[in-house]
Amino acid sequence: MATNGDQQATPKPPPNPSPLRNAKFFQANMRILVTGGAGFIGSHLVDKLMENEKNEVIVADNYFTGSKDNLKKWIGHPRFELIRHDVTEPLLIEVDQIYHLACPASPIFYKYNPVKTIKTNVIGTLNMLGLAKRVGARILLTSTSEVYGDPLIHPQTESYWGNVNPIGVRSCYDEGKRVAETLMFDYHRQHGIEIRIARIFNTYGPRMNIDDGRVVSNFIAQAIRDDPLTVQAPGTQTRSFCYVSDMVDGLIRLMQGDNTGPINIGNPGEFTMIELAENVKELINPKVEIIMVENTPDDPRQRKPDITKAKDLLGWEPKVKLRDGLPLMEDDFRTRLGVPKNK
Template identity: 60%
Template sequence: MINYFRKTALITGGAGFIGSHLCDRLINDGYSVLCVDNYFTGSRDSIAHLLESDHFETLRHDITFPLYVEVDEIWNLACPASPIHYQRDPVQTTKVSIMGAINMLGLAKRLGCKIFQASTSEVYGDPEVHPQVESYTGNVNPIGPRSCYDEGKRCAETLFFDYKRKHNLEIRVARIFNTYGPRMHPADGRVVSNFIIQALKNEPITLYGDGMQTRSFCYIDDLVDGFIKLMNNDEGFQGPLNLGNPGEFTVRELAETIVELTNSKSDLVRRPLPEDDPQKRRPDISLAREKIGWEPKIPLEEGLKKTIVYFEELVRQGCERCS
């Protein structure tokens, strides 16, 4: 029986890695979901299991163009998030971050509804403060190859808070740190997916630089739980809020752990470090603990095992994107 009193959530980028998991969670929590995606990096495979649901629908749309729908809340996740993808068309990346935010904020203003922005730890650039706290304003190169994403997301945050101040819009802004899990794009160039696929195929694992740069890795279920708690917090805390796992590992440590978990014969090989690649990345989540009572629960090794199972199946099927 259809529940006509369900709230309807619009999720832009809903066919992406994080977006598809958010679709799952909201439907399980009693929402109807409108998934909007232009499939630049999203995949229909990620949402195929939802297509038979009475409470799920999809719309192919690029949010750099206005969208006219009736919903109860908006989750703005649309934007390519890995360097390989966002540098493929840097102008479009900037446009979806800024024009997409303007269009979604305009829709939220018209509807008078709450809106969530998926921002990023990349707003901190190559940080001079470690771990990164929300009050740190960052060290970002405005004209480098990563700037389309970094500065696009920084400008989107500006727009969200200006709409809050000028139009009293109810906003939520989360700064996402490295996240991993099933449904990651196998060709997104990120360390977790790269290392797992290389290890499963017994190919050399590529370390950029000396592998001593650090990252923090948050499992997807923990991140989505943080999203929900931020969006629904009773005190109306709007952010920006760091969401990530404060455990810090070198990229080399990650590679060695994946080799061990996959029983791989892969060797580690070094490649030049990309321009503006951050040397350190770890969230201070004190504010998340205080404001929304959130912290991640899934240890890295446990999350990696679940992610490896997903990629094992892709490799077994001969996934073209895994080559």
Template identity: 75%
Template sequence: MSSSLSHRRVEVAMGDEKYGPKVGRQWSVSKPVEYVLREQRLVFVLVGMAMTSLFFVFLQPVSRGPDRSVPDSTSVGVGGYGGGAFGTEKALEKAPYWQQQSAIVNLGGKIPLGLQRKALRIVVTGGAGFVGSHLVDRLIERGDSVIVVDNFFTGRKENVMHHFGNPRFELIRHDVVEPLLLEVDQIYHLACPASPVHYKFNPIKTIKTNVVGTLNMLGLAKRIGARFLLTSTSEVYGDPLEHPQKETYWGNVNPIGVRSCYDEGKRTAETLAMDYHRGAGVQVRIARIFNTYGPRMCIDDGRVVSNFVAQALRKEPMTVYGDGKQTRSFQYVSDLVEGLMRLMEGEHVGPFNLGNPGEFTMLELAEVVKQVIDPSATIEYKENTSDDPHKRKPDISKAKELLGWEPKVALRKGLPLMVEDFRKRIFGDHKEKGTVNSVNM
């Protein structure tokens, strides 16, 4: 019996299967998947419900197509402030969220009644200046928090002091040539002297402001993810050979002239803005501003409108340089601010011409000033300055089409408002016997 047992042990040892440790099974994806497919039916029910919910949340408004009860973006953008605005607001309240946001963009930041809007934190460089202070007024009125950054070379505290004490307003005395650390949603970069008297006073400082200052603010926008709006100028066109000037025109600028610190400085600033946009993904907007006038202008800044108004009020001859046949286009400051806000809130980079296409010779402007202030005012001719453009008139077709913007205030309506402001600042509250003539548009 023992022999048979030993024989059996030999048979087992010599079998086909080799004796050794247990080999571990390799993990396979297919088996769990097969198990889920075979047993876990509930998983697919839940996944299907989730996919259906996502479809209705994100894709349904697109598939429905436009809601005809709401005006299209063009009519909303143009008519949002005039006739039909009340009807637009009513319709927008009932519209889907995506259409409400589209309409808000085209309204240039003006929010229809009944729609809630997130308040933004905005920095305005040069915010104590002429244009900047009017922009700050509109942003504060809209409900945003505003930080004004200004070195007060041309800006004045008086322009923004009515906001002192407002918790949504801050004022920082700072030169943008030096870096600045802030946390904001939007940057309106207006800091730069804009009149010949001021930018020629220290041309090196002017070009540093345009180049180094713009670099600093673009760097800030890149770091914090803020949208950046550059206020460029019609001076980038130089003494233009194209009339009127379109945004596609590259200009005719003297790179070594006495105005080059400003002209070429702004051209470089535009280059920097576009390079940051293309290379670093910064949300950039570029506005090319044409001659602007209105209250809070510097009284003796050398610009033609402020010169004529101040001289006429002081009973001095109005100075006309050259033969007075050179032309300019004049927009009221509220129109410009509206254009800047529409550009910032819109989805187009630009550049955009922002100006009034109404064209006046210097002699025609002098006549309008005489009608408004003093019909007996005289004109004094002087030699023209170097590189003074002969013609200047914006083509604003692009702004009309893409921003729904065009100027509303005619020169003969806006000029008396500026004259009243200058009268108070020159003479105090005293008013002369000859009050401002009322002139129709």
């Protein structure tokens, strides 16, 4: 273990912000870009940012795993703009803040085209840092608990450097995010860019793609369809699940605060995948079967955030327990699948 990134930093003063920030006739006080804003977390973040009438929100998304449907209530709103854009290409706009989320997050999707995933993480982050540098914007990267790989310390603190396979099938994502974090700190140290890094732990909630492939969405869709819940062997591997409203609150606090991070944002409540399946069965469909299926390579065996930094520096901790969050997601999945509760 060694010192954390933000302790090593000797930041230069940030470049001048865009003159638009203080322009007399500028409609909104804060123009915010959300890359990946048509996705699961991004669209909930947009909802929250749009609640503030002083915010103007621009979403840039290539719709690989996201959808315009997630943003339909904002399309046509005067403070909202949606751009079909791939972050591996430069983007020339004027903004004050950048929430950089664009990247497929479900293992099935990020492994589908690994070269594109690593380009999104590396070239996409370079492009967004270039934009931040040109206009003097503050930029937040949604990094991941996957930077800890298959962690050898538990729970994971931000000072842990991780245990990552650099040539494995998950590397396009976890090594990609690690390079993205490096780029963030190099732009911070070399160019004085204001950076924020969130290390997000498994997040769930309404609007996840039904066939997203991640465990919570899989189990809920399976329970509603009366299909067996597919626990991947051995089933004793653990994850800690954060409800999306808590996640969005944490991201906004990090962006608005004074700390570069990296800061873990996640819910420390830890469950084995067998326990998660049992909870879904009990809450959603007591008749459903639980089966064991084959796992994929390099699946991390344990994962739980130490959130001391988030509590101390952001005054943040999650409020929604798993057993309260699952039914909220069930309602959304039932509506989209067209299967009412008492069919």
